[in-house]
């Protein structure tokens with residue numbers, strides 16, 4: 217057994233003893249694997265009347281065996297000894313002083329479909345540690361894909377930084393830049409990160425443009441994967457496990473069915489069509505949904521926008537209403553059914569006025585507004601138009 221593996225056992229022995237059972241199946245499996253021989257098993261069975269002594273002797277013995285640690289993890293898993301397994305899967309700080317993470321509930325930053333993310337320390341830096349189980353080849357391939365993409369892209373200020381990966385028998389730990397909050401949480405409490413809404417939208421678009429210029433389809437843009445930092449305020453895209461790197465000349469890719477999750481509203485409709493063909497325009501669709509999410513604090517969706525009807529000819533009221541109409545038209549163009557009719561991320565950045573605030577509106581006003589969780593202007597507008605239409609239809613029906 218490697219010295220670092222012995223160290224993990226010895227520093228945690230007091231916790232391992234009550235969590236390990238040297239039952240018959242456990243010892244049989246270790247014997248069948250070739251790690252233990254007949255003499256070893258008989259010696260341990262001689263202590264069967266004193267469980268503490270038996271487990272203590274067991275951990276002494278296994279440390280003398282080559283490949284013992286990996287086999288121990290495997291057999292603990294097969295005999296469902298999850299307590300001991302979680303202790304041995306942990307990385308004690310004594311083993312690698314530059315890296316440490318806590319995997320208890322209080323240190324948990326979030327959980328997605330594929331990984332659980334915890335607070336950690338890496339080379340004296342506060343980091344996020346994404347733990348991803350690789351129980352089968354598909355999961356292994358997803359992790360490799362995510363790390364490959366992070367390695368290429370993390371130079372951009374709107375993409376999460378990747379620091380390191382630590383490989384274990386049953387899982388990998390991806391060490392990432394730490395962020396304070398996701399966009400999903402931010403819309404519910406904007407005081408935690410004081411950043412204007414349109415600034416977030418612009419930063420996300422810049423991150424997406426950067427990915428697209430490197431021929432990467434993100435395919436996972438949603439509030440849970442959009443992270444925010446308070447000091448200094450900044451925006452970072454994360455969650456690249458299902459992203460795809462297109463080869464030169466390729467314009468679309470077929471998304472395997474298994475990758476599609478149920479993030480309704482952020483997923484482009486072409487992902488659900490028979491061909492399941494995705495392109496850069498699929499990300500733009502998600503971006504349009506995300507803009508609506510940000511501008512309405514997550515309290516409206518594309519169905520509400522659809523029900524507003526055609527607003528092209530309504531540019532006549534106040535400045536604020538005009539701006540809202542423009543927001544709606546931009547979001548509508550980005551979420552058109554036909555992917556080819558949507559603007560590109562570069563076109564949005566160079567021509568769209570969606571990133572500009574209302575005339576007369578400045579950063580301070582937006583900042584003042586952080587403490588007043590009133591309806592944002594676009595939400596007020598959507599409610600107003602839909603309400604007026606409702607009154608109109610009601611009167612017409614009478």
Ligand SMILES: Nc1ncnc2c1ncn2[C@@H]1O[C@H](COP(=O)(O)OP(=O)(O)OP(=O)(O)O)[C@@H](O)[C@H]1O
Nearest residue numbers: 325326327328329330331333344395440455456457
């Ligand atoms: N760098 C980070 N800092 C803080 N919290 C994070 C960080 N990365 C992820 N999280 C939190 O953990 C959650 C899950 O992370 P992530 O999105 O990377 O995993 P996933 O959803 O399983 O995978 P993917 O999004 O690639 O399909 C996020 O929604 C977020 O709440």
Ligand SMILES: [Mg+2]
Nearest residue numbers: 328440441455
């Ligand atoms: Mg995610």
